[in-house]
Amino acid sequence: MSLSETARERLADIVELQPTKNKELQRRWEMESGSEVHQYLENELRDYYYRDENSLIRATAEGVAIATGEEMADTLAVHMSDLERDIFAVLAGPDERSQSVVSVLHVLQDQGDEAYDVGEVRRALQTLSRKGVVEKVQRTVPTFRLAVERDAVVIDAEA
The missing domain is CATH 1.10.10.10 (Winged helix-like DNA-binding domain superfamily/Winged helix DNA-binding domain)
Structure with a gap:
């Protein structure tokens, strides 16, 4: 664009x-x-x-x-909510098979994280996608995985 x-x-x-x-x-x-x-x-x-x-x-x-006017940096400073941070920590990497919203929700629940609902997880994944750190992969249902390596992202509360 x-x-x-x-x-x-x-x-x-x-x-x-x-x-x-x-x-x-x-x-x-x-x-x-x-x-x-x-x-x-x-x-x-x-x-x-x-x-x-x-x-x-x-x-x-x-x-x-x-x-x-600068090129995209090797690392990205990205502001994330607590839920977005939790998702970023467990979501499939760029070279792994993408996960459905429900799959991500189950991983979060298995880790004993807060009681998130599927709508919150879906919105957080879509937000992370707009921020450029998660990519959406359309299979039978929309699925997600990291668009960049975890170490290429600096999670910044003030970014």
Whole structure:
């Protein structure tokens, strides 16, 4: 997806302000409403941002690389919720067979982790996929595995 000059500048704003809210971007971008901000994000920057567990807007690793003009780093600093960290620790590696949402849930339950439900695990896997550290593999059902090696990711509570 090729970005316009305006989209690159706005992506840079997200990187600078992250974590941020629609209201903050609305002021920065001089838009009429938070809805207008949301619409812009979805139409122009969908692949380069995500919302964290507190619904705050953050740039993906690829978004940061584009905004800063740098190549993707060998390691990625990725903000993860507790559930996302738990999943990242147990999910199949990049060269392993991908796992279904239910399979990941069972691994978490077997480890005695918190009592997560299937919906929470599905959302966390999709979020990790948007962050670029998990890939979705379509088989009979959607399945997931790491998109990068575990040691290539630095889990950063402040990223």
